[in-house]
Amino acid sequence: MADLSIDFAGVKSPNPFWLASAPPTNSAYQINKAFEQGWGGAVWKTIGAPVLNVSSRYGGFDFGDNRLVAINNIELISDRPLEVNLREIAEVKRLWPDRAVVVSAMVESKPEAWHDIVRRIEDTGADAIELNYGCPHGMSERGMGSAVGQVPEYCSMITSWVTEVSSLPVIVKLTPNVANIVPPARAAVAGNADAISLINTINSIVGVDLDNFQIQPNVGGKGSHGGYAGPAVKPIALNMLSAVASDEEVRRAGLPVSGMGGIQTWRDAAEFLLLGATSLQVCTAVMHYGFRIIEDLTDGLSNWLDEKGIARVTDVIGASIARISDFGDLDLAYKTVARIDPDLCISCNLCYIACDEGAHQSIDLLVDGVRVEPHEYNGNGHRRPVVAEDRCVGCNLCSLVCPVEECITMVEVPSGRESVTWKELSRRQPEVTEDWQAMQEYRNRVGIDIH
Ligand SMILES: Cc1cc2nc3c(=O)[nH]c(=O)nc-3n(C[C@H](O)[C@H](O)[C@H](O)COP(=O)(O)O)c2cc1C
Ligand code: SF4
Ligand code: SF4
Numbered sequence: 443m444a445d446l447s448i449d450f451a452g453v454k455s456p457n458p459f460w461l462a463s464a465p466p467t468n469s470a471y472q473i474n475k476a477f478e479q480g481w482g483g484a485v486w487k488t489i490g491a492p493v494l495n496v497s498s499r500y501g502g503f504d505f506g507d508n509r510l511v512a513i514n515n516i517e518l519i520s521d522r523p524l525e526v527n528l529r530e531i532a533e534v535k536r537l538w539p540d541r542a543v544v545v546s547a548m549v550e551s552k553p554e555a556w557h558d559i560v561r562r563i564e565d566t567g568a569d570a571i572e573l574n575y576g577c578p579h580g581m582s583e584r585g586m587g588s589a590v591g592q593v594p595e596y597c598s599m600i601t602s603w604v605t606e607v608s609s610l611p612v613i614v615k616l617t618p619n620v621a622n623i624v625p626p627a628r629a630a631v632a633g634n635a636d637a638i639s640l641i642n643t644i645n646s647i648v649g650v651d652l653d654n655f656q657i658q659p660n661v662g663g664k665g666s667h668g669g670y671a672g673p674a675v676k677p678i679a680l681n682m683l684s685a686v687a688s689d690e691e692v693r694r695a696g697l698p699v700s701g702m703g704g705i706q707t708w709r710d711a712a713e714f715l716l717l718g719a720t721s722l723q724v725c726t727a728v729m730h731y732g733f734r735i736i737e738d739l740t741d742g743l744s745n746w747l748d749e750k751g752i753a754r755v756t757d758v759i760g761a762s763i764a765r766i767s768d769f770g771d772l773d774l775a776y777k778t779v780a781r782i783d784p785d786l787c788i789s790c791n792l793c794y795i796a797c798d799e800g801a802h803q804s805i806d807l808l809v810d811g812v813r814v815e816p817h818e819y820n821g822n823g824h825r826r827p828v829v830a831e832d833r834c835v836g837c838n839l840c841s842l843v844c845p846v847e848e849c850i851t852m853v854e855v856p857s858g859r860e861s862v863t864w865k866e867l868s869r870r871q872p873e874v875t876e877d878w879q880a881m882q883e884y885r886n887r888v889g890i891d892i893h
Contacts, residue, residue, distance in 0.1 A: 444747035445754045446740060448482075450698050450721045451611040451637040453569045455482035455542040457740050458715070458755060462702050462723035463488050463546035463572060463615075466733070468520065470530035474537065476733045480740060483542025484534075485639075485723060488519035488574045489527045490549040490559055491586065501648035501658040503674060510730050512674035514648035516659060516666050518580045519548055524562075532566040542721075544613065548574040548586050551596070556603045563610070570610050573601060573635075575626070576617040576642025578669050591617030591642070594629035601633025611636040613700060616686075618675075619645050623682040624689050631695045638686060639700035639723065641679045643669025672704055672726035679703025680717055687718025688763045706735070708742025715755065716762035770865040777857035778836040780804075780829045786849040787827065791816065793840035793850060794827050802893070804833040805840060831855070833893060859888050 446457040460483035461467045461476055468487045476484060495518055503512040520527055535543045545563045549555040563571050575597060577587030590596045597614065605612050614630035616623060618641040630638055647667055649658040657665020683701045686692055692699075701719025705711055706727035714722055727735055743755065752758055782793070794816065797805040806813045809823035816825065829840075841850040864875070873880040885892070 444744045444752060446482075446744060447754075448721055448756060450542070450700065451570065451613070453483070453542045453544065453611055454540070455721070456540060457482035457743075458719075458721045459711070459736060459739050460484055460542055460544070460700070460721055460723045461728060462725040463544075463574065464725040464729070465517070466725065466728045468522070470534050473534050473543075476728075476736070477534075477538050477541050479733045480736045481541070481733065483544065483569075483721070485544040485546050485572050486520075486527065486531055486568075488546040488548050488577075489524055490519055490547050490574075491581070491584070493518040493521050493580070495521050496661045498659040498661065501668065503648050503670075503672070505674075510672060510726070512648075512670055512672035513726050513729065514646050514659070514668045514670050515643065516579050516661075516668040519546075519574070519577065528562055528566055531563075531568055535567045535569070542570070543568045544570045544572050546572040546574050546615070548577070548581060551585050551590065551600060553603045556600065557607050560604055560608045560610075564608070568610065570613055570636075571604065571608060572613040572615050572639060573604060574615050574642070575600075576615055576669075578617065578619050578643060578645045579667060588617040588619050588642070591626055592620055594625040597626045597629035598633040601630055601635050605634040605636075613637040613639050615642055616640040616682075617642050618678060618682055618703070623685050627686045627689060628691045631691055631697060635697065637698045637700065638692065639702065640686060641675070641682050641703040643671045644675055644678065646670035672730075673706050673710075674704065676704025676710060676713075680713060683714060683719055684717045684763060684766050687760060688766060706730075708739050708746065711739055711743055712746055712758070715758050716760070717766075718760040718763050720756075720759055768865075770868075771863050773861045773863060774867070775857045775859040775861045777855050778852040779831045779834040779855050780836070780838075780840050780850050781831075781853045782827055782829060782840075783849050783851070784826060786846050788846055789825055789827075790845060791825065791827065792843045792845065796839050796843045801837050801839045802833060802835050804830050804835070806830055859890075 448458045463485040467484045473484045499517045501514040502510050505511040545568045547559050549559050575591030581587035582589040601614055612635050614635040616626050627638055645667055687699050698720035700721040701714035702723035705722055705724045711722050794805045794807055805827050807816055807825045808828050809825055844850045868875045874884045
């Protein structure tokens, strides 16, 4: 069985799965229960400034039959008294010396306030501190949360207030509510952070009730923008993770990254690891299904590693990063076309419509080998979709809409052209990238036909 243990900026845990700072880590009762079921660590629900929460505070985003594809929240940090949280953190750490107990904090943007909370967290015996620069609602209006995370200068300033006094590893948790995640990550490096975590929640309005026009969630007739999380945010989280994990400055400084945002299955977890996450945090999936999902997460990850003959989870961290490329470095001569397996096809025609109306008119419908126009054909013959490979641009759309698994596959075919990237082309023949006439001549010469 693969070794799932990790060492994250000096914080050790028996597996990479930590509960993210959120409602499931509100109390000692919950974290004790989670650790009993096998969670490797927990980031305590953010403690710090005094707050009052509203009711209601969550909105659900359902898609088709799938409940809670994402959750939206207008919850603030912990509303339990600071003393109670600190006492329970100390209790949990005493009971679970082998698990990662990280304390998330957020206080007023003043050095004294941060120095004080750091000292109090250190006194609990916790393993690390996570700085919450993420809350996009409620706290940001008070100059905390994403009001810090969105300004790199504030990120480095507050991080250095913490690192100048902290004896514990300091993790900076970034907000995704920025145009570019790299500057705040570099600011964390400049502030001497020991690690980065991402993503916190994304600004959102989850819905409007069509009966009464209320914003969701509804607080006495009013609503507010909130933070979005859960499976629907995974692609955004993966992109931000890869941007940070592959950044030169972050790599040179050797900061590990804790990845989160939409992790629900071991497959999600594996993708986060491959794109550079050293530890993994989970919130929405636990709010939906409870702590028991840890069994599937650890078993699935461990089986996948065993099947691949990989002995330690740490061996896959970042293994896909080298495959991330600028558009300008992609091979323009690489070619794929769609191929339909007639034995699997159920003649639903979705691929035909998608290609005809949403792509490049490269699928023909044949009845007894003869091409028909579907809106003109009234017969009962079996309409078989066939890809005209010479017209197919290999966009993938038909394979994405086809309801039958493996029915449409994208097949690599020789393009007959020499490999060239956009960057090489612009260097060798700049006129081609600047002038449509020159571009047309280039296409004619190398045999690129666009219809
Ligand atoms: C209801 C709710 C409350 C949250 N509270 C906090 C918090 O107090 N501190 C924090 O750093 N992140 C908080 N988060 C963000 C999560 O820690 C996590 O970054 C985010 O939910 C993405 O992970 P997920 O997709 O697994 O939920 C909260 C998220 C939710 C849904
Ligand atoms: S890959 Fe794109 S262009 Fe080719 S058949 Fe499918 S939808 Fe049409
Ligand atoms: S979408 Fe798939 S199943 Fe439907 S007609 Fe096309 S190939 Fe056949």
